[in-house]
Amino acid sequence: MSTGTIDASNVYPGDIIRFVTSIPDAVSFYTGHNHPSGVEAFSTADHHITRQIAEYAENLSFEYSGMFAIGDSNYSFMKEADLDDVYPLPKPEKKHEVELLEHVIEERGRLLDKTVSNPDDALSVVNRVSEGRDGIILMDNRHYPTAFIPVDFSKAKKLAGTKEANRILASVTRANAAAAIIKTSGEHEYALNVSALLDKADIRVLDVFQGSQSLKMSGVSTERHHSSLFNIRSLDQSIDSIAAESSLSALQEDALTDVFGSRPKNQKIIDRKLREYFQSRYTESSESPNVRAFVTEQMRQLRQSGALKKLSEAYFKNQLSFGLNDGIARHPIPAEKAEAAIRRVLG
Known part of the structure; x- marks a missing residue:
């Protein structure tokens, strides 16, 4: 996931969530890193990133099982960001073989050769891409539409821990999306719950259209923090x-x-x-x-x-x-x- 520099590593929780959702039927995952200093003790930054990853994974169908830090002769492990223990590194009894996996990159292109830079552009793209359907228009980092995910928003009021949430996030991963526009013909609150889900993959929601009405133009914030994905439920x-x-x-x-x-x-x-x-x-x-x-x-x-x-x-x-x-x-x-x-x- 990350190699970093000689004494540091850049970790993005949203990228980790994208990766895990791309694995069919994943139920849990660990994260780990080595300490080039040889000291296995977790740093303050280690505790911080572990807490962040746990928050991103909360209310999804798989569990974040914890973080490892490998030193010279010992390793540290924590499942919760404030609790960690040190263990001796076990000596491997035998060699293990791991199958090689190949990732093939396909160029999917754009759905339209039109970028989104204002609400009028957004509505035009929504109408042409969605063709009247409810769903999510995914875009690259230049805001060209690259994929469309059909969504039944009546199911979106209960995304926490569901296969529907995984399906949406896995589609985001395959499309390598950076931004999105949501289009719904129903209650916009359910669409905003999808916005909270997309935040788990670090996707910027540019706007939500309820029919042809832009919520952003109506003064409604369309970006929701991932913690509001029914982390605290009514x-x-x-x-x-x-x-x-x-x-x-x-x-x-x-x-x-x-x-x-x-x-x-x-x-x-x-x-x-x-x-x-x-x-x-x-x-x-x-x-x-x-x-x-x-x-x-x-x-x-x-x-x-x-x-x-x-x-x-x-x-x-x-x-x-x-x-x-x-x-x-x-x-x-x-x-x-x-x-x-x-x-x-x-x-």
């Missing part, structure tokens, strides 16, 4: 994701939204409020002959699925933010959820 998004993973019913998902939205102080309050919620929604049936059996079964399913434990742990570790995230996490919610939120506020 209540609805977090519960929606956990509910889908755990195959929860609509009633159970609504119960979690209502209870956690009230900002409970401890697990005992969460359990009590969940029981009260299910009790208030009980309707007699052959499957649930009485309210007690109904509530007990709903709580059993929440616990057995792991959803209640997962959401509670994230909530109390402050990994979730139950509020608006700079407009990025905003999306329409059903009327009944909005009414429930208003009732909670008004008491």
